[in-house]
Amino acid sequence: MSNKRKLNKFFRAIAQVIKQPALLNLVLDQEDDHQREMQKIKSLEHGFPELPFNAFLPENGICIEPFAFLEGGSLVTDLALIRMMALKIGAQRYFEIGTWRGESVMQAAASVPECFTLNLSAEEMHRRNWNPQYIDLHGYYSKNNPRIIHLEGDSRTFDFSNFNGKQDLVFVDGDHHFDSVVQDTQSAFKLVTPESGVIIWHDYGHNPESVRWNVLHAIWKGTPEAQRKHLYTVSNTLSAVYYPYSDVPAGVRKYPAVPNPGFSVHLKKYQG
Numbered sequence: 001m002s003n004k005r006k007l008n009k010f011f012r013a014i015a016q017v018i019k020q021p022a023l024l025n026l027v028l029d030q031e032d033d034h035q036r037e038m039q040k041i042k043s044l045e046h047g048f049p050e051l052p053f054n055a056f057l058p059e060n061g062i063c064i065e066p067f068a069f070l071e072g073g074s075l076v077t078d079l080a081l082i083r084m085m086a087l088k089i090g091a092q093r094y095f096e097i098g099t100w101r102g103e104s105v106m107q108a109a110a111s112v113p114e115c116f117t118l119n120l121s122a123e124e125m126h127r128r129n130w131n132p133q134y135i136d137l138h139g140y141y142s143k144n145n146p147r148i149i150h151l152e153g154d155s156r157t158f159d160f161s162n163f164n165g166k167q168d169l170v171f172v173d174g175d176h177h178f179d180s181v182v183q184d185t186q187s188a189f190k191l192v193t194p195e196s197g198v199i200i201w202h203d204y205g206h207n208p209e210s211v212r213w214n215v216l217h218a219i220w221k222g223t224p225e226a227q228r229k230h231l232y233t234v235s236n237t238l239s240a241v242y243y244p245y246s247d248v249p250a251g252v253r254k255y256p257a258v259p260n261p262g263f264s265v266h267l268k269k270y271q272g
Helices: 003-019 022-039 076-089 103-109 122-127 132-136 178-191 213-222 225-230
Strands: 093-097 114-119 148-152 169-172 198-201 231-234 240-242
Touching: 022 213, 076 103, 076 169, 076 198, 093 103, 093 178, 103 114, 103 148, 103 169, 122 132, 169 178, 178 198, 178 213, 213 240, 225 231
Parallel strands: 093 114, 093 169, 114 148, 169 198
Antiparallel strands: 198 240, 231 240
16 A cells, blocks of 8 residues: 555544544554454564574675655565565566555566566556556556566455466565455465465564564464464564575564664666
């Protein structure tokens, strides 16, 4: 969901809270409820175990392009994680839920031969009275890339059957309401190749040092019980991952985090 839509929802919510102040307690209590429920599980007191971002970073670094530095996008580290994970597992097929400008699928397409990205159709977005300019920007970077197949539909009702069990890497960045994350998580586990497929969820954290407990709870609920032991977050990102490998040691996310390692960032104009 773009920051503009989030901002509009925020102001509508504030207006409702002004009318009914008790609603604020309801919102806060719901997030607290998710946190209390998850913290009943001792291993989740601080959220999912944390994998170090640096463990996936190639020795010579990695180039992330395109990157808009505009509203609604991911952190550069989240986009880097997609590209790094695709390279690490040698992904041949990638599927994502939620296209927006196409920055995320473009990271995968740099090395993955076949990429699918699912988003609501323009007609559906118009029916929901979304800003026409916002609608037109969907797939801005990705729509002309021959490696990328753009699919239209609502992930809650889309028929994934032709794609199930074939995707090496899945990126989930759709509706972040609890029930939607649960359902998208269930769909993601059907999409990935058995035993070896990897899933990345965006917006697991409010920031790289905190947890969105409703999203964590939804991921946990949507994940098959046997696979929950492979759920992690990744340092320096907003992402959670399903990573069914044991080659990267996991730790505990702490606040405040020590900025070790730091990173060098090189900027240039995108020529794509």
